[in-house]
Amino acid sequence: MLSNSIRLFRFAGIDVGIHYSWLAIFGLVTWSLAVGLYPRVLPGIPAVESWVLGIIGSLLLFVSVLIHELAHSLVAKARGLDARSITLFIFGGVSNLAGEAKRPSTEFIVAIVGPIASFVLAGLSALVAANVAEPRVVVTFEYLALVNFALAVFNLIPGFPLDGGRVFRSIVWSITGNLRRATELAANVGKLVAYGFLAWGFLRILDQDFLGGAWIAVIGWFLHGAASSSLTQVVLDTRLRRVRVGDVLRPDATMVPPGLPLTQLIDEVLLPGNRRAVPVGLDGRLIGMVTLSDLVKVPAQDRGTARVGDVMGGRTGVVTVGPMESLSYAVDLLGKHEFEQLPVMEGERLVGVLARADVMRQLQLREALDV
Numbered sequence: 404m405l406s407n408s409i410r411l412f413r414f415a416g417i418d419v420g421i422h423y424s425w426l427a428i429f430g431l432v433t434w435s436l437a438v439g440l441y442p443r444v445l446p447g448i449p450a451v452e453s454w455v456l457g458i459i460g461s462l463l464l465f466v467s468v469l470i471h472e473l474a475h476s477l478v479a480k481a482r483g484l485d486a487r488s489i490t491l492f493i494f495g496g497v498s499n500l501a502g503e504a505k506r507p508s509t510e511f512i513v514a515i516v517g518p519i520a521s522f523v524l525a526g527l528s529a530l531v532a533a534n535v536a537e538p539r540v541v542v543t544f545e546y547l548a549l550v551n552f553a554l555a556v557f558n559l560i561p562g563f564p565l566d567g568g569r570v571f572r573s574i575v576w577s578i579t580g581n582l583r584r585a586t587e588l589a590a591n592v593g594k595l596v597a598y599g600f601l602a603w604g605f606l607r608i609l610d611q612d613f614l615g616g617a618w619i620a621v622i623g624w625f626l627h628g629a630a631s632s633s634l635t636q637v638v639l640d641t642r643l644r645r646v647r648v649g650d651v652l653r654p655d656a657t658m659v660p661p662g663l664p665l666t667q668l669i670d671e672v673l674l675p676g677n678r679r680a681v682p683v684g685l686d687g688r689l690i691g692m693v694t695l696s697d698l699v700k701v702p703a704q705d706r707g708t709a710r711v712g713d714v715m716g717g718r719t720g721v722v723t724v725g726p727m728e729s730l731s732y733a734v735d736l737l738g739k740h741e742f743e744q745l746p747v748m749e750g751e752r753l754v755g756v757l758a759r760a761d762v763m764r765q766l767q768l769r770e771a772l773d774v
């Protein structure tokens with residue numbers, strides 16, 4: 404889940420949440436419906452009724468975006484990808500899918516199903532609007548038909564990382580067989596699209612449409628950032644895939660016993676060794692990991708009595724990595740569990756620790772030397 408977001412509920416094993424920026428959009432949409440759309444189309448509507456309808460319209464918009472994202476996540480799950488969370492934020496939603504699709508066909512179907520869901524919602528809303536006599540329902544569903552249609556079309560713009568960009572990337576990927584080159588191409592198209600939005604926004608502003616122009620420019624700016632960061636991400640990933648954990652780890656197999664008092668751990672192990680974390684072992688077997696963040700939770704005056712076993716992480720099972728695994732796999736693991744380091748195990752034997760900082764240093768080296 405994105406930071407600065409609130410978790411709302413869990414659906415089919417997927418955490419659904421909203422980013423704080425969504426609240427601003429929710430307010431803005433409600434306001435524009437309540438003082439704009441409803442009074443204009445239904446003259447004489449009481450203000451209270453207009454606001455209630457505005458809130459209902461915003462909620463239905465929320466549900467629409469959610470269905471779009473659920474379509475991505477559920478298809479991803481059915482295709483064996485790990486879909487963990489959906490966060491709705493200012494420009495729609497993001498589905499947090501762990502790992503990239505292994506095949507172009509998977510990427511294609513996971514990407515295309517979102518816009519398809521939005522088109523279907525647009526069609527259903529138009530159908531409701533056409534078959535109901537109640538004017539308030541008609542107005543609301545005409546509005547939903549329009550925004551869902553717009554949502555589908557916007558997402559089909561072929562710039563990565565929009566859905567259309569992913570579809571485009573999957574097609575290039577299946578033709579060239581080269582994921583990295585396909586991503587570069589799709590992300591560069593994404594940047595072009597972003598510049599287009601920026602230019603269009605500024606033209607609108609020059610035409611005195613300040614709010615609309617600023618909004619379009621912000622979308623362009625956001626798209627540009629997203630395209631650039633996905634490009635960096637892929638370059639990093641390709642770099643990391645060629646390096647093994649064993650090449651980067653600290654080959655230090657020191658373990659501390661769970662009975663060690665924290666003061667002793669700090670004075671005799673962490674400070675002299677300049678380390679942020681140490682594996683914990685019992686009878687030569689790894690049973691956990693004690694880290695700086697475990698220690699800072701204990702007030703300084705209690706560190707003489709508290710022991711490593713009381714605060715260490717991993718009591719529910721230690722996550723480890725093998726020395727022959729690729730760095731990109733290890734970085735995925737670090738990210739997934741929000742760890743700063745992983746113990747590296749060769750079979751039953753601890754051979755060292757892989758720290759996020761070491762991975763970063765290796766990356767900087769490779770970047771500087773361009774290898």
Ligand SMILES: [Zn+2]
Binds near residue numbers: 472475517518566
């Ligand atoms: Zn989408």
